[in-house]
Amino acid sequence: MRLGFISAALRRLAVHELRVFAGFGLWITGRRHQVRPSDRAFGYAAPQAATVYGLTFVCVVETVGVSFMVRDWPTVHAALLVFDLYTVLLVLGMQAAAVTRPHVLSVDTLRLRRGAQVDLTIPLAHIISVRKELRFPDGKATPQEVLDLSVGSQTSLTVELTEPVTHVRLLGKRQQVRTVRFHADEAGELVTALRAVVAQGGGLRRGRTGPSRCPGRPG
Known part of the structure; x- marks a missing residue:
């Protein structure tokens, strides 16, 4: 059973990395x-973006420095060069995946994504409230039915649901969630568009829909 879990986890990780690299195209x-x-x-x-590009720069500098230090050992040099270049591409691929896999609002679903790692589809009929709410998750455990999709250590929107939807984590673990906190660069526009589409279907019948900020957090 453990071997089966490990095998499945490795397959999911491999698929994740393929999706990351596909983002370049x-x-x-x-x-x-x-x-x-x-x-x-x-x-x-x-x-x-700033964090990813800064980390990429550090990785490039490290690659050059290590290559210089091990230039007299061709085998070690080649192995480390391949590893370092792969790391640089993987870091950049995280940003490529985030840019090319945006959140998507359609006539009947809200699809929330975070790079190639998270892809959660929420039927609009399940949405009971949506609000702007700037939060800075501190890494502490959240309630089981709350999903934090932070980007750059922040979320700016909160969606609450009438019934849970299933979130599948990177390694396959499933989580039933009723509240999703996520970030959008144009949070106000997403709230306006989402309310308009959901209202057409009779959603958002109750619950808070106005803007809000997390108490005690800078905004």
Whole structure:
């Protein structure tokens, strides 16, 4: 059983990395993953951009420095060079995946994503409230039915549901969630668009829908 779990986890990790690298092709060509002409896309990658590019720069500097230090050992040099270049591509691929896999609002679903790692589809009929709410998760455990999809250590929107939806984690663990906190670069526009679409279907019947900030947090 343990071997089966490990095998499944490795397969899921391999698929995740393939999706990350696939983002380069979409990024270069200016396309987005599974966004139809009738859909509205909302990006979320801005808060992590500086961190990702800074980490990429550090990795490049390290690659050059290590290559210089081990230049007299060709086998070690080649192995470390491949590993370091792979790391640089993986870090950049995280940003590529975030840019090319935006949140998607369609006529009947809200699809929330975080790079190639998270892809959660919420039927609009299940949404009972949506609000702007700037939060900075501190890493502490959240309630079982709450999902934090922070980007750059922040979330800016909270969606509450009438019934749970299933979130599948990277390694396959399933979680039933009724509240989802996530970030969108254009949070106000997403709230307006989501309320308009959901209201057409009779949703948002109750619950708080106005803007809010997390008490005690800077905004």
